[in-house]
Amino acid sequence: MQSMTGYGLGSAPLLQGTLSLEIRALNHKNQDIRVRAPGDLGDYGAQVEALVRKELGRGRFDIALRYDGNEQGEMVLSVPKATSAWKSIVQLHQQLCPETPLSFSDILTMPGLFESKQLDAAETQKSIAIAFEKAKAQLSEMRSTEGQALLLDMNDRLARLEVLTQEMKERISQIAPEQRQRLRERVDALLEGTSAQLSEERLELELALLAEKADVTEELVRLSSHFQQLKSLYRSKEPVGRRIDFRLQEVGREVNTIGSKSHDTGLAHHVVEMKAELERLREQVQNVE
Numbered sequence: 638m639q640s641m642t643g644y645g646l647g648s649a650p651l652l653q654g655t656l657s658l659e660i661r662a663l664n665h666k667n668q669d670i671r672v673r674a675p676g677d678l679g680d681y682g683a684q685v686e687a688l689v690r691k692e693l694g695r696g697r698f699d700i701a702l703r704y705d706g707n708e709q710g711e712m713v714l715s716v717p718k719a720t721s722a723w724k725s726i727v728q729l730h731q732q733l734c735p736e737t738p739l740s741f742s743d744i745l746t747m748p749g750l751f752e753s754k755q756l757d758a759a760e761t762q763k764s765i766a767i768a769f770e771k772a773k774a775q776l777s778e779m780r781s782t783e784g785q786a787l788l789l790d791m792n793d794r795l796a797r798l799e800v801l802t803q804e805m806k807e808r809i810s811q812i813a814p815e816q817r818q819r820l821r822e823r824v825d826a827l828l829e830g831t832s833a834q835l836s837e838e839r840l841e842l843e844l845a846l847l848a849e850k851a852d853v854t855e856e857l858v859r860l861s862s863h864f865q866q867l868k869s870l871y872r873s874k875e876p877v878g879r880r881i882d883f884r885l886q887e888v889g890r891e892v893n894t895i896g897s898k899s900h901d902t903g904l905a906h907h908v909v910e911m912k913a914e915l916e917r918l919r920e921q922v923q924n925v926e
Contacts, residue, residue, distance in 0.1 A: 654706010665697035
């Protein structure tokens with residue numbers, strides 16, 4: 638399990654300098670990629686976005702490219718052109734005025750000897766790929782560390798949900814006898830002072846109807862099934878944030894149904910506790926990739 642938040646920085650040599658790629662990962666329900674690449678590096682934003690889209694999961698990714706070294710566009714002397722020009726001037730000098738002093742600085746004012754130093758596309762793409770892999774590895778390590786902390790907390794909360802579910806099952810076994818007693822007491826109170834009597838058959842029928850309306854056995858069975866599936870998702874090496882969130886929604890539906898079916902005070906208390914744990918779990922899963 639990995640967290641969606643983290644940071645990674647990678648670098649690679651390029652020309653006489655260094656290209657750096659920084660990744661800041663934040664929570665987001667989908668994949669949102671934002672690339673900042675100044676100067677001529679702006680032409681490589683699409684390459685970076687494609688790498689992120691392919692290699693990283695959901696989340697918001699703020700990517701920053703930076704080049705430290707000879708500035709892009711710096712005017713530098715073209716050695717081949719200067720060499721050729723100097724040879725031509727020396728030859729012409731010997732032919733026309735060999736007695737006149739000749740200085741190399743004489744050619745530095747000639748047009749065309751200086752050219753803009755541009756980043757080579759192939760080399761730049763290669764450096765970006767190397768820097769991205771290093772940044773991704775650092776990001777993954779941080780996200781895994783945070784993911785383990787999230788997993789510990791989510792396991793604790795799931796264990797608490799299982800305890801509450803077991804306590805609800807135990808409580809259900811006590812509800813029927815208590816309902817029987819309460820119903821008998823109410824009937825006796827209503828019939829007090831009269832000659833009317835309620836048959837045991839009618840009493841059992843009323844109890845059966847009450848028990849059918851309040852039966853939450855199916856919901857409790859489905860809850861146990863959801864818990865097992867959550868445990869399986871927790872162990873997965875794949876991105877599972879969305880799937881866990883969906884499963885928690887299903888757990889929430891079962892808990893709500895139990896709350897609406899049962900009017901028992903004890904069960905109602907457990908329902909409230911389960912909703913609170915579910916809310917905390919759903920907050921945590923928003924951080925899971």
